[in-house]
Every structure is written in C-alpha cells, then in structure tokens.
Amino acid sequence: MKVAVRNSCLVQPAEPTWSGSMPLSEIDQLGVLSHTPSIYVYRPPQDWAAPPRRIFETLRSSLSKALVIFYPLAGRLRWLPGSRLELDCNAGGARLIEAESGATLDDLGDFSPSPEYADLIPQVNYSTPMAEIPILLVQITKFRCGGVSLTCNTSHVVADGQSMLHFLFEWAALARGAAAGPPPVLDRRFLRAGEPAASGRRSDFGRELFDPPPVLIGETSDAGERRKETAVARLKLTAAQVENLKREANRTRTDGGGAAVKRPYTKFESIGGHIWRCASKARRHAAAQPTTLEICMDVRKHFHRLPPPPRKFFGNGVMDVFARGRSGEITAAPLGHAAALIREAIDSVTGDYVESMIDYWKGIEDFSQLQDLKGPGTNDGAFYGNPNLRFISWLGLPLHGLDFGWGKEIFMGPGAHDCDGDLLVIPSSDGDGSVTVAVCLQVACMEDFKKVFYEDLPFNSRL
Template sequence: MLMKFVVRNSCLVQPAEPTWSGSMPLSELDQIGVFGHTPTIYYYRPPQDWAAPPRRIFETLRSSLSKALVIFYPLAGRLRWLPGSRLELDCNGVGVQLTEVECAATLDDIRDSDPPEYSHLVPQVNYSTPLPEIPILLVQITKFRCGGVSLSWNVSHVAVDGTSNLHFLSEWAALARGAPTGPPPVLDRRFLRAGERPAASGRRSEFVHDTFDPQPVVIGEINDAGERGKETTVALLKLTAAQVEDLKREANRSRVDGGSAAVKRPYTKYESIVAHMWQCACKARRHAAAQPTAVRICVNVRKHVRRLPPPPRKYFGNAIVDVFAKGRSGEITAAPLGHAAARVREAIDMVTEDYVESMIDYLKGMKDFSQLQDIKAPGTNGGTFYGNPNLRVTSWLGLPLHGLDFGWGKEISMGPGGDDCDGNSLVISGGDGDGDGSVMVGLCLQVACMEDFKKLFYEDLPLNSRL
C-alpha cells in the first residue's frame, strides 16, 4: 500500500529560558556507546472527547518541549569531536528538531503494514552533516486520517541511555498535560568521572576487559564482511506471562551451576529469555557444533556506583556497560536451558562497582577511541556487527515505557522505531504496562534464518506452554 506523507511544519525548539552554556565533558561510558541515534515510536488513538485541533497539538508539544529543555538543557546542545576521537557536549541551546507530518492513511493501515513504515514515521538523521550541526534529539508528530497520531523521536546514544531518555520523556509528558514534574536529573557527569584522570588501579587491575576484543566470526571466514552484507528482516514476537514463567521454571529446573549461594539465586525472566533466544539463534543459523558464539548484554551500572549524591538513579547520561556471554553452539543447543542461562548470569555478575571503576580506568588510558566507538548510521553497513554467529540483546524490562500521556491519553502501543542490523534484539514488557507479565521480543536476523528462528522460538518452549 502506497502511503503519502506530507511535512507540514518543522522547527528548532530551544529552551524557554536561558540555560547554562559551555563544554560538558562526557564520561568514558558515553564515549564507547552507539554513535548513532536510537529511534522509538508511540501510537495514540483519538479519545472520544478529542477536541484539540491539529494545530494545537503541535503547539502544545512545542511549548512543553521548550519548558522541558530548561531542565534537560544538554539535549538542546550539540556534540563535537576532540583529539583522539573523543567527544564532548557543547551546551549551546541550539535546539531540538520538531517536525509535524500528515499521512492520508489510517493508524491501522500503518500498524498493520509489513514492515511498518518506520522510515516515514521516525525523524531521520542526516549523518553526512557535520557533527556540530546534527541535533542530539529529533522529534516527529504524525497525524493520520482517522485522527490518531504517532509520536516518535531519535535521540543520540552518546548523550543518553534508555533510562535517561525515559526520565526526560516522562517529565516532558507531564509538562504537556499540565502536571507537576518530578525530581530533576543529575546532570553532573563526574558521577562517572567525566573529565577526571585515571585513579590508582589497586585491586581493580585484576579485571580483564575483553569487551573490546574482536568477536567470533563464522568458522572458515576471516572477518564478518560476508555475513554483514546479507539481507535481513525484523520480527516482533510475543511471550505470554505463562510462557515467560515456564521458561524461568525450565531454566531453574535444569540449572547446572554450583558453588556460591549468590550464583544459586533463581534465574530472572531476562536471563531465561536470553538463554532461549541464544539456543534458537544457534539452531536457526545451522552452526557447526564447534562454532564460537557470543551474546552481548547491556548492564545498567547505576546501582553499582555510589560515588556522589543525590541518588544516581536520576543520573542523566550513559550508565551502561556491555559484557559477553560466550560458548560454542554445540554446547549451547545440546545442553538444557539452564546451561545457557548460567553463561548469561556469569557475564552479568561480572559487573560490580570495582569492575565499573576498572573499566573507566582502562578507558581513560586509551589514546584513541576510534576503534571502540560503534559508529553506525541507521540504514548503513557500518558500526559494530552483532550478527551471525552472535547476538546483542538489550533489555527494556523494568523501564517505565508505558502510560506516556501528553494530554491525549495513554498510548495504544509502542516499540523501537526499526533496526536493520543482524543480531540486534530488544526485550520489552508486553501489554500496555498494566502488569500482565507478557514480554515482546524485537529481533533482526538474516532473511534466511528468520522463519526457522520464529518456528523454534515457540516450538522449543517448555511443553506445557507451546502454542
């Protein structure tokens, strides 16, 4: 179905009041993240009492965004390069890009399209533009013939991680609907030692940081070039609450770890789901038994670092580190689910306060960051490759994703705004945030592997929860 999209308005939104200006040092954990922007999209149906004219919707968003940028002023700035391929944030108040688009289709037309029309629904970033001219945040409101809307944004992962992004969005939504705002963000990035020198290593030197080592490639290949160029597709798969609980039960029933009591604590639903995805991916890709494979896992370190008050949960920046669960495909697929879950648990449990401090020191000693940065513009073949024989599984479980109300009610659905890189995946709470316990898995795989993966994803569930 051919859908016509028309841009009705586009502007830069600046803070409503003067804000601090100057160079803000970025932490080492900001420097090593994905260089590109991360897209997210929310869909809203018009409520029965929908009375706001189309123009007022845009004006409400623009006015409230301007107020939100007074609190979250780094988002109105720009990034710039420093020697050694490092980055810093120029808090100059240039502004956030806000675009208004109209579409002749209905909301159901868009949501039922396969694949969804993400390229038109999400604001696009022109990475050929010099970095100091690229907005850190771009927002798009799309209005449909039925009266429904989608609200999407693309935010630089150098500036914020998912936790920080959602803090900003919840406060912006509160301002839009006239509600009071909550605790302000912690903007001081010295929480993660931005701009400081390396500390004395002490016991932290015991850690080996192999996160930045080359990852496994398919046996018989010297690099990932062959796999990187293969056609991919995206799927969104749902696990019911019962299926999630059955996976957890199976992972814990078949656990193979021993030793400390800490290791023996029950596997979480995330660890169990990742283990299941790992097994399914290895099978769908038809790996040789000896094939090395890894799963890249993002871990939030806010609870591990207690360096500065106020509470670090409101720290605004990147506070995540990546770790790898590793194995060989033969053992991952042949062993019970608890074996793969144990590998995932071992990787996550590496992340302690000492580990984080050690990683920061390690990164502070780097002379050139160019080999560590995941520089990938969406739709390109650049950046770190997480595809065959590997996976990257990001968790949005536990994040306040649902119930984002800008004054026209809560969303009917939300999700990532598309990803076309083999191996990238996202685990997100299902339903509408009402605690129904379901989970959605968004996954990009090679076309040749996707149908097998989807079949295995359900057929390999514990017997009593298969569809």
Template sequence: MAVTLKASSLVKPSEPTWNGSLPLSEWDQIGIITHVPTIYFYKPTQDFLSPSHKIFRTLRDSLSLALVHFYPLAGRLRWIGGGRLVLDCNAIGVELIEAETESKLHHLGDFSPSPEFEPLIPSVNYNKPIHELPLLLVQLTKFSCGGISLSMSISHAVVDGQSALHFISEWARLARGEPLCAVPFLDRTVLRAGGPPRACPRFGHTQFDHPPLLVGQTTNDGERKKKTTVAVLKLTKTQVERLKSKANEGRASESSRAYTRYEVITGHIWRSACKARGHMSEQPTMLGVCVDSRSRVQPPLPPKYFGNAVLDVVATARSGELISKPIGYASSRIREAIDKVTNEYINSAIDFLKSQPDLSQFQDLHALGSNNGPFYGNPNIGVTSWLTLPIYGLDFGWGKEVYMGPGTHDFDGDSLILQGPHDGDGSIMVAVCFQVAHMDAFNKFFYEDI
C-alpha cells in the same frame, strides 16, 4: 505510506540555560553513539483535534519548558580528537517536525515494526558534521482518521534508555500542565567524566575485544552486507514461566538465586539464533549484555542521573554447547557475565577506556554505513532489556498511547526484550532483527523449544 512534511523548526529552552562544554563519560562515548528511535501511536480525544494546531503547539510549548531542565539535549556534540566527544551546551535546540498522511491508523494492523514506520520517524542526516546534528528529533504525524504518531530519535551518546524515558515522562507531565516531578542530575563527573585514568585496569575486559567471526572466515564484511528483517514475537506469561522452570531445573542448591526473566529469555534467544543460523558445533559465539551500573558503583549514582550508565559485558560459548545442553547452561553463561559487574570492575573498565589512545574502535557506527567497530551479527547477538523501563502510559494530555514500540532497526543480531503492552498480564515482547535467510528458522525454533 506517503507522508507529507509540513514544517520543521528548532525548539529552544524557554529560559536561558547554562552555556559551556560538558565532559562525557566513557559510557557515553562507546557502543551506539548514533540516534535511537521510538514511536508512540495515539487516538486523541476530540477536544484535542480542534483547532488543528492544538496538539503541535502543546508539544512545542511543553518541549521548550522541559529543555530548561534537560538543557544538554538542546546542545550539540563535538569531536575533540582520539575518537572522543564533548557536549556543547549551547541551546541551539531540538528539531520538531510536523507531518501528515492520508493513511489511517488501522492500515498499520497490529503495529508490528515494518518499513511503513520509516517515514513516521525523523531521519538523521549523518552526512553532516556531528556538531550540526540535533541530539533529539521529534516528529508528529497526523493520520486522516484523527490518530497521530509521535516518534523520537534521541542520541545514545547523551542518554541511555532510563535517562531518555525520564526526560520523555517529564515532558509529558509538563504538557498536561503539571509541575516537574524530578529534576535530572546532570554532573557526569560522578562517573569520572573528563578525568584521567586512576590506575591500570585490574580485570580483563573481553567486552572490548572484537567478537568472533564465523569459522573459516577472516572478516565479517560479507555478513554485514546481508539483508535483514525484523519481527516482534510474543511470549505469554505461561510460556515465560515454562522457560524459567526449564532453565532452573537441577539448580545446584535450593539457596541459589533463580535465573531472572532476562537471563532465561536471553538464553532462549541465543540458543534459537545458533540453531537458526546453522552453526557448526565448534563455532564461538558472543552475546552482548547491557548492565545498568547505577546501583553497582559505590557510592551509587544519584537518583535521576542523566546520561549513560549502562556497561556492556559479554557472555561467550560454543554454539554446539548452547544447543546440546539445556537452556540453563545459556542462562548460566549470562549470569556469570552479569555478576562480574562490581564497583571494582566498573572502575577498571573506565580506566581501560581512559588509557586508550582512540575510542573510535569501540564505537558502533553502523547507522553511518561504517564497517568499523564491533559487529554483533552472525555468529553473535546483542540483547537489550527494556523490562524495567516505564515505557507505557505516556500521556501528553490526550490520553495514553494505543501502541508503543522501538523504531526501525536493521542490524543483524540486534534484539530487544520489553514488557507486553497489557497491564499485568505478564506477557513479554521480543523484537529481533536477523538476516532474512535465518528469520523463519529462528521463529520456528523460538516457539518449538518452549
């Protein structure tokens, strides 16, 4: 798809905002610290198509208003040594790009992620120093049919999914001419940002160990270089219920808590990946699980805490066990990992990270072309849940989107579970990325084993 960039500008807060350095929490500074893209497609109502600049100006002006409240997004990150970052709130601004294409929305078919999306998503030049990179980049692309795409790349070192969607929904509200609904809570010291360790870690934190390698290999360099492809697989409500029923067969007692959708679907993805990759039965495999700590810390984080509050934990098993045992075994391993995340465990993990001389070993810099940091490709996977996030129904004044989805992702083993796009039908979408050599087999086992 040929896309022409028409203009690019920095949008600053419409009023003066606090200026200074904001300490980041440990959760902000580990894992993915690059930008995460999402994309929305719209068919705007006729009154927004004329004059031609109406949509762009609406976005620009409302974005400037939103940044008054969410001013950290207008700042810049800065390295301070030891692989650590600080957020300079300096109101330099976010990048807003205007583009156009001769293509029509229907050329994208069912909007399944593909290389066609790439020119619709703002690219981040990671060759620049980190203090020169906008934390938010937005691209509006107009199609010749009158449709538009709105894509956003937002720094994961500043926000997690829940905080990003809080910002986006408030921005849309302001674009519609409505008042802000809920102000963000910006003080990250509630997660001990910038403070020293309080105690020695009380728990073992295997999530910070290097994930297993393929049996017989001494590095993962070869696996990192293999070509990947993406797919979005749909599960109907009936298929989800069937998987849940299979996973919960023979549970120890009637009173035990049934496995959740996430635990069941993620267990199914894990098993299918082991089969598709053709692992030996003794192959160790690790699953990265994201757990929201907002309600698990004591006291709970304030409503609308703005930052990263997600803790990564890991479930481990041998591929042979996952494949030979019922799906409930995989779900049980995931449940065990999630249930460890208590207030004491979270604070122990914070103390562990605060005591580290350098955090760079825990940072995923894949987008920068780095071979350092954790690798959750073969024989491992990571599954993120957007099941509870309000990702649909984003209306800037010209109607709700016709499609919303993740942007491009090309990291082997990177998986995402989200609600189906149709209200109340109970369907689930699973966006996966695997090596090209494994994707057909994964697709086969994913549906065959339901």
C-alpha cells in the same frame, strides 16, 4: 509509507539556561555515537477534537519548557583531540517536525519496526558536521484516521534509555499542564568524567572484552553476513510461557560447568538463554561454532568506591558485557546451561570491574577505534549478526503510560530494529506479565527461528 512534512522548527529553551562545555564520561562516548529512535502510537478517543495545529503548538510550547530543565538536550556535541566528544550547552535547540500521512494506524500492522516506516522517524544526516546536528529530534505524524505517532531520535551520547524516559514523562506532564517532578541530576562527575585515573587500581575486566566478535567457521571476516537481507518479527510470550521458561531454566540450573547454583535464574536470563538456543538452531551452526551474546547492562548500581549516581542521574549508565559459548553446547544442553553463561557474564560486572574499565578507557589516547558512528540501517562498526546476537532488555523500565493530553499510547517500541542479531525484550503495557520479543535475523533464518521459538518452549507453556 508516504509522509508529508508540514512544519519543522528548532525549539529552544523557554528561559536562559546554563551555557558552557560539559565534559562527557567515557561511558557516554564509547560505543554507538548515533541517535536512537523510539516510537509512541496513539489512537484518538471518540471525542478527539484537538486539530493537528493545536497538537503541534502544545508540543512546541511544552518542549520549550522541558528544555529549560533538560538543557543538555538543546545543546550540540563537538569533537576534541583523540576522537573524544564534549557537550556544548549552547541552547541550540531540539528539532520538532510536524507531518501527515495518508495511511491509517491499521496500516502499521503489528507495529514491527520496518524500513517502510522510516518516514515516521526524524532522520539525521551524519555527513553534517557534528556541531550542527541536534541532539534531540522529534516528529509528530497525524494519520488519516486521526491517530498520531510521536517519534524521538536522541543521541545516545547524551542519554540512555532510562534518562530519556525521565525526560519524556516530564515533558508529557508539562504538556498536560501538570507540574514537573524532581529535576534530573546533570553532574556527570558521578561517572568521573575529566578526572585522572586512579593509580594502582588493578584491571578487573578481561582484555577479551575488546576482541572482535567471532565469525562463521571457515570465514575470515563477517563481510558476507553483513550483506544478507534481514527481516523483523515481534513474538509474544504470555506470562505463563515466561514463568515456565524460568521454571525450566532453574530445573536444569548449573554454573555453566555443571555445578548446581542456588540463586534462581531471572526472567531476563531465562528468556535470553531460550533466544540464544533458538537462534543457534535456526542458523544451523556447526557444533564447534563460537557465538557471543552481547548484553546491554545498566551499571549505575555498581559504583561502590564513589558516591553512586543518583536515581535521577541524566546521562549514560550502561555498558556492554559478553556471554560466550559454542553453538553445539548451547543447543544440546538444557536451557539452564545457556542461562548460566548469561549469568556468568552479568555477575562479572562488579564495582571494581566498572571502575577499572573506566580507568582503562581514560588512558586511551585515540577513541576512534572504539566508537561506532552510524545511522540506522548501516553496516558500520562491530557486527553482532550471525553467529552472534545483541540482547537489550526493557524489562523494568517505565515505558508505558506516556500521556501528552490525548490519552495513553496503544503502542510503544523501538523506531528502528533492522540489524541482524538485534534482540529487544519489551514488557506488556497492561502489566499482565507477558513480554514481546522484537528480533531481527536474516531472512533465510527467520521462519526457522519463529518455529523453534515456540516449539522449544516447555510443553505446558505452549498452550
């Protein structure tokens, strides 16, 4: 898809903001250091009258106001000794790009993430010095049919999904001329950045957390799997299908070792277990194949020994946890077994676990081996492709209804999703209980995955 850039500028806060160095928490700067893109697509109403120029000016003016409130997004990151990062709040500005496309929204199909749509996303040149890279890049693209897409590419070091949604909805309110809501809490000391590690605290997490993901039996590395071509699909589960998956998982409910458990499995655990089983089948693993499901988990509620981060805390409050099993057991056992492995990983994350993890990270002198600095589509860092999966859930997040003055979006989703093993569960925008599973797998596995994904649903949910 060809996109022509018409304008590009740095948008700085409309008023002076606090300036200086803001320490980052260990959670902020461990893991993926690249930008995370998301996309909103809007179909214009029949009375659409705002010319592209006015749309751009509205966005620029309101973004300038929003950056007064969310001023860390206007700053820059810089390296410290030991491959640590800090945030320089210098009002450097966010990049805003205006573009046009000769395509129509219908050309986007079902809006599945695709390399074909890369030009809709503001790109980041990671060969540029870190101190020169904007933390936030936004692109508004006008289509021939009059529709628009709005894509944001945000440094995950500065904010996670929950924090960015707070920013986006406040920005949209300002664009509509409405008053801003409660301001974000920018003090990152809630996650104890820069404070000494507590003495005598036991390490409540397992050291296997830092083990590399398993590779295919008979292979010594993941190099071959990294090179294989991938495909992306968006698979819908109706509300009835989701409920039947939960019912099936709970009908066969165990603790992973065969003992019955009382607490019902959640929608997340049931869908995750189903996907894990289907992927292992589609990949045709040997029965003894070790496989890991990486789970991105919000840990804000797990800070018990300290004042927990407030609801409007702006930063990162997510950590990765890992469910582990063997493909033969996962595929042969009922759905409740896979759900139990996911439950076990999630339940391991206690307040002690999170605080012990942060203490451990604080004692590391060189972060470079624990960081993944990459751009979308690269193969750097830990590989959670075959035989593994990376599972992210947007269930429960306020994703939908982002209105900048031209109505609510017709689609919201990830801007890039092109690494083998990536999974994202997105709730329906109409609140009917259905979900969409965005999945990226190797081309050789995708058709088998789609087939078994629906064939393995409980019988009364396939209709």
